[in-house]
Amino acid sequence: MNQGTTDPSGATDVGVTDVGATDDVDTSSVFGAPCWVSLTSRDLDATQEFYGAVLGWRCRQARLGEHFRTALKDGIPVAGIAAVAAVGQRAAAWTPYFAVANADDAASRTRERGGTVAVGPISFPPGRAALLADRDGAAFGVWQGKLVTEWEAWRRAAPTFITLHTRDAFDAVMFYGQILDWASGRPGSCEVEYAEEAVLLRSRDAVVARIESGSVEAPPDPSVRAHWQVHFTVTDVESCARASEKHGGSVLAEGEDEAVLRDPDGAQFTVTARRLP
Template sequence: MNHNAPVSGEPRRRDVVSTHSVFGAPCWVSLTSRDLEATQDFYSAVLGWRWRDAKLGEHFRIALADGVPVAGIAAVAAMWQMAVAWTPYFAVPDADVAVARARERGGTAAVGPLSFPPGRAALLADRDGATFGIWQGELVGNWEAWRRAAPTFVRLHTRNAFDSAIFYGEVLGWASGQPGCCEVEYEAGEVVLRSQGDVVARIDSGAVEAAPDPSVRPHWQIHFAVNDVPGCARAAEKHGGSVLSEDETEAILRDADGAQFTVTSRRAR
């Protein structure tokens, strides 16, 4: 499990936000990798990221966009026999409670909850097999800066959007009425999650549970905001990745290791 994400070793700050006051929203994204150096080179070329070490050791790195920590990379896919993939983490006030809720509703806990000061993390799968993480504790650095610099949003491609929204809502406390919780709406045929008025996640139907293609099976897709979608697509191809689909405002890419992600134009947000 890629635990480098929320515990990135940022200096303690007065503006640090805890999952006890903001919960249910995506709070970090992480990537498992087979080759740390190759992964850093790829995302530097495609997204312009810079890097620094993480406190968890030589197999982990923190990605920086304009100096803001935005993602964690862990070269543990081969070592821990894990799939190469991007994973979103959601803020929860209590990791044990969230894991218990997921299990009660047909989900599974792959790893954790485990303690990683200043918090606790777990890697879960929903009842359709889509993998996601939860994080309890301090959010990395300045959470509002992360929200502006990091993904546009995360999108769940799943079998039944409404069924999945009920699962995640009950596990993560969406639309619970508690201060800081996320609100759920239905727009243009998909479920939309908002945090403090911003769209932070979308859920749509259509993925097939037993599909041979990983891009068709239920999964969370990370959307990164960029200024030049065609430029990112060409850079991905040049550095060993591939383009699955592309238009002027969005492109679905695979990195050189096989992990899938989306780049979305800032102008189209």
């Protein structure tokens, strides 16, 4: 799935870069959990070269046409990439998509709770997609239907988790919990765990998302620009950082086990050391 984008004809769309259904069960088995990530790009060729060098991805043209790509890691589809029509039209960004049992219900709940429905829901057999934003403006998507990649294989191949940076973690958990049925007790739903410095989201006993807003005792910070940060697991953080610099990106922060990078279009993401058992 791709983040909502505008093609050269001016039509706003939510794209599914590879809609071939897997043999895995559909999103109802992991509803509420992140199940896909997408990227907007101003230059598809440069984007493919950058992520190929940094993350070892290769891309293939998606079924939606020449303005869409599916990124592969070891042959497994891990992300969607969509070309934006113009430089100033939409900021390049990574966007997570969450599995839902019903995309229309998720969109309606988003509106009712003060969020925004940017695009959709739109049917893309074998499912439906929508691009949304929470009350503080953090963009996210929902997907209902067959998964592009079997969920466990996707998590092993690409993202390790995603993080929401927001002004009020508790308020964000309430919002997303009501949209995505977190902690509902239904089979397949995600569990919410309140840790010392953040709220953790678990699916199938794995931590798949983190919501944080600074110190636990600090009041909500209105200056925080809410956004979802995608974390990709890698074997060598330092080599990814050097590759980013060499291929037109930048390094915003770097540690031994993690680095925050920016691609040539300005989209931020994090690489995290793969911790083998």
